[in-house]
Amino acid sequence: MDKIKLPMIDDVRSAAERIKNYIHRTPVLRSESINRIAGAEVYFKCENFQKVGAFKFRGATNAVLSLTDEELSKGVTTHSSGNHAQALALAAKMKGTKAYIVMPSNSTRVKVEAVKEYGAGIIFCEPTLEARESTLTNVVERTGATFIHPYNNFNVICGQGTTALELIEEIKNLDYVITPVGGGGLLSGTLTTVSALSPATKVIAAEPEGADDAFHSLIENRIVPSIKPKTICDGLLTSLGELTFEIIRKNIYKIVTVSDESVIKTMRLIWERMKIIVEPSSAITLGILLENKIDLKGSKIGIILSGGNVDLEKLPWIK
């Protein structure tokens, strides 16, 4: 395999410049009562307030804005039933190009509607990875659209890295930054930024106990695939990619696994104390502090709350 090109801090800076008129600069919030409970000074970077309700919009926008005019004329495509689908749909719409989203036929109506609302074309397929990939290949062959991978994509990673860039510009001298890890897009973007600009800051990733493939990938020093993950964190089900694994492997301080029980508890804590809506895949970050697997007491911590897209009909603590 050729040596893969990893993003550098200047790539993240270029992304920040490229997307700044399209994204929200999200606020950093804090909560005295959560600080008291966690025994630490915690700063929450609120990407749940980002457009489409998740950091994913940064990466998708950077990817779309990095295309040539010819590529743009043919549109973009991806397979996703989650936040990346919506993010890419809106990014394409803003740039006046077409998005083709391959979605499994069992996607919830809410998610399908959300993607439609942003004007994307939806192509349904069987809910298997094979069907998703072959359907996507068909779309690319038929339309010439550019495939924007949800996380294993240079420009997507650079876009996600702008979240931490804003965070550490605003809050200095953090001891730790915590992000969730699923495919590793946000985590590797964060690592690119933090390791360059604030090398003393340690980056920790939170991963569901029932989807701990990244945790094992670090131990085995190879990409351990995510097989039959079982967790409430529906944004953290996927395996790492080659690009994200390489960045994570080189720079991360630690991956800490968190039980779904702790995820639900911290999700509710954030809703109650901060009056903001975060999804399970976001709440897991604070879960680390409550699980006490690692001692972060007394430290200054930046937490990236990655998104707030929750089905409000079904809250996990309501039986």
Added chain:
Amino acid sequence: MDKIKLPMIDDVRSAAERIKNYIHRTPVLRSESINRIAGAEVYFKCENFQKVGAFKFRGATNAVLSLTDEELSKGVTTHSSGNHAQALALAAKMKGTKAYIVMPSNSTRVKVEAVKEYGAGIIFCEPTLEARESTLTNVVERTGATFIHPYNNFNVICGQGTTALELIEEIKNLDYVITPVGGGGLLSGTLTTVSALSPATKVIAAEPEGADDAFHSLIENRIVPSIKPKTICDGLLTSLGELTFEIIRKNIYKIVTVSDESVIKTMRLIWERMKIIVEPSSAITLGILLENKIDLKGSKIGIILSGGNVDLEKLPWIK
């Protein structure tokens, strides 16, 4: 009756100066999708992010900080089962004085716990207005504590008026400011501020259809008591007071009533689109724009989201 002394803008400014190191300066948020739905430019002043989760902390803090040392030595008291109870308890704690909170014996455990958490003493009474008042009188006689009325209190009103002060400092040339109205503390504070500093801005109040005593009070030009109110907006059940009625009568542009159905719809809309938690008594403000009883299309509107204290076990749209 003697002529009652009404708060002036300088009183609000003094309150702002007095409480500024104790309160949060809350953010003003906006949402493109809500603007699109409402057909207006809406700025949300987020008092759901205020300490204790509601604007009530401003008024309670100003009232406590306005006491003499002798008064402070004897503590403060009120009857309330809602946000004012928590607000007064925390304000008293911050100033190192005692709070005695009279609560009806049928108050929910959550509310009792919240007040206890702030270190207040709780005195239970029968759940009738008579019992609340006689119990309060006993507390005052026994302890010498100062009664801080939840809204019909000069210093409380001045404190609540600081919310609008921050809003109009940040967002200029608003056509309208909308607040909810229950007892009228927030509304009369807002009127005091807005009529003095931005006289071209019209203040509108949102009131539940099932608790429309303020609406009728304006029509009849006397305080019509709130009898057997029936609404999901549990913060908007009370009658106006002499002081709040006087300010409202003189300065308000309009009171618009909103159905509980619209309240629930807008509450969910705010949760979904803005990813913030607001209580029904807050969501009612945006309800005005969706009910179309008054045409606000194309205008620039400041909305005060008064609080975010919701029982997360029971969401009104989950059957």
